[in-house]
Amino acid sequence: MIFLRRLFWLIVAFAAAFFLGGIALNRGERINSIWLVLAAACTYALGYRFYARFIAVRVMALNDKRATPSERLRNGHDFEPTNKWIVFGHHFAAIAGPGPLVGPVLAAQFGYLPGTLWIVIGAVLGGAVQDFIILFASMRRDGKSLGEMAREEIGKVGGFAALFTVLLIMVILLAVVGLVVVNALKGSAWGTFTIAATMPVAVLMGLYLRFWRPGKVLECSALGFVLVMASIFGGQWVASSPLAPWFTWSAMSLALAIIAYGFVASALPVWLLLAPRDYLSTFVKLGVVLLLGIGVLFVHPDLQMPAFTRFVDGTGPVFAGKIFPFCFITIACGAVSGFHALISSGTTPKMIAKETNTLPVGYGSMLLESFVAIMAMVAACVMQPGVYFAVNSPAGVVGATPAAAVAKIASWGFPVSVTEMSALAHSVGEQTLFYRTGGAPSLALGMAHIFAQTGGGQALIAFWYHFAIMFEALFILTIIDAGTRVGRFMLQDLLRHFSAPLGRTSWMPGVILTSAAVVGGWGYFLIQGVRDPLGGINSLWPLFGIANQLLAAIALCVGTTILLKMHGVKYMWITCVPLAWLVLVTFTAALEKIFSPVPAIGFLAQVDRLQASPAAATLTTQTLIFNARLDAALCGILLLMVATILIDSFRVWYGLLRGTRQSRVAEAPFVISQLRAEEI
């Protein structure tokens, strides 16, 4: 039996090496997407079986006899011992957002290989380790949050850095996801109608759940799903009716509408709009991820994108910058995401019934998230490269007319024609697909291509395209609503030190004022993104990536401190290796974004170029100059935060190693578990 088991893992190891080698060494020939899927699956299996188990047994010494907080503090609400696969699904649904879908699509401009390798290796050695260790640490500390653990293990500076970074990320995240929606819906009557219709549908669901059928969440969500599907069909009718101009909006109008929506939605009662849509978007998200996985396995399309494109040199039209560091900043959530540390130290540790369940939940969920990112990479790479670049390149880079854009893209070696793009746009019920930056439309095209081959054929491709857009916009709007609300709470918490009424969440003027401040923050960056001649994504997505990886660095600093206290230097490398990599990536990216002499990359070089232009004195140019300086300052603040948390952590680690600092582990006391199997 042992021999067979060893033989099995040996075969898996050879398979992983074979498939990874296959995708890495293949040149010139088209490769089938199944190679990516199998390379990822075999590597995940090895990482889970050997590396994660090594961490679980040797480093964490997980012990099922030790009562978890869900048992000791059981209250029937947050603290509840729950079946491990249900916690797995719950945790996965919480960590899976637009990041693992959009990031790989944008990074596909380098070719399929760099992003794929980073997604697989980054998740196995970095992202999943971070999620696992933070979940373990929080579980052993009665479900404490990352901020609380940072304050306890590192110090007040670490705690403040975590809090401040979360607020910064929120502002940038909301702006960047808002921009993704704007670019997906601009000029699209069908898409705009469908998304607009989800709002009354959500309100109807809210009323249904509160007054007509209280507690029937699944029933209500099923009703919501049917109505949303009907709105997709309705959108098709609207787009070809006299109502179409009513729903055909410019990017700026859409941005202003999203800002107004964010302000109103975040001040409305949660039960009316946010909660019902959140339930619906979570169910749809899980369903679509499953459908995409099945679709890729069933259709296993050939990848049209080469392993590497010419844009590895940093001249990419989607975003500027070389593979290092920008590929690793662009793909955050599919490989390493600091945001996951907030979820791993949020609801999840309070539901863990047995300590060993942290292995599938913490490590396993991240591997599944990484697999979603691989699916997104496949969806982006099944398109002809010329089409991919025509959709994802801003007018400021490829030219303001379709003819100029296709000529420019063809000159890069990726032939595409205006007729081809028009036919494609027509087939998905759109006027045009040029300049749809942000990743969502190209992801929707790739998904529609895969779904259409699974069922319905080309006749349903327009439906699938708009279904994918609806799916992305649905949870992005939920993020905007919830994020604005959280930002408001954080701001009110801060302001209560200066004015007690401003800190009260029930005082309407305070709610309005703080909501306006938060919406103003991300709304400013959203407008900046819409006005940006380079498409906005070029400056906003790297900022978001840097901020997210900074949060991961904070989480890994907390993890390192805990490992150091538990075992001395012996196992520090487990968190120090990904930490060192993230610090290198974050520092290089932030420095390049500020100081690179290439205007498409460096914010200060952009300022110089704008100041030297003949239109330097105009209000538009002055605004662009101010925005570039603001982005540079924001990048500088992020750099400062990385440096601060690192110096503070080094101080703590030095004290621990020298023995001048107490190395007491701040875990909850050991209590024998009395939990019976039938209780879970």
Added chain:
Amino acid sequence: MSRIRAFGRFVMELLREIGDENAYRRHLTVHGRAHSGAEWRRFSEERMRAKYARAKCC
């Protein structure tokens, strides 16, 4: 067949957990209360207050 049924049960349980229906059932058991519209509103308000005080993941 029994495996398919078990898988179906698991999927429904997962959906109920994500949809807070299980949490509501536990709430009723812990507090010894019967289901009513007012009880659901009380439960969901408390739960949502905690849920939406945390950032949603990217």
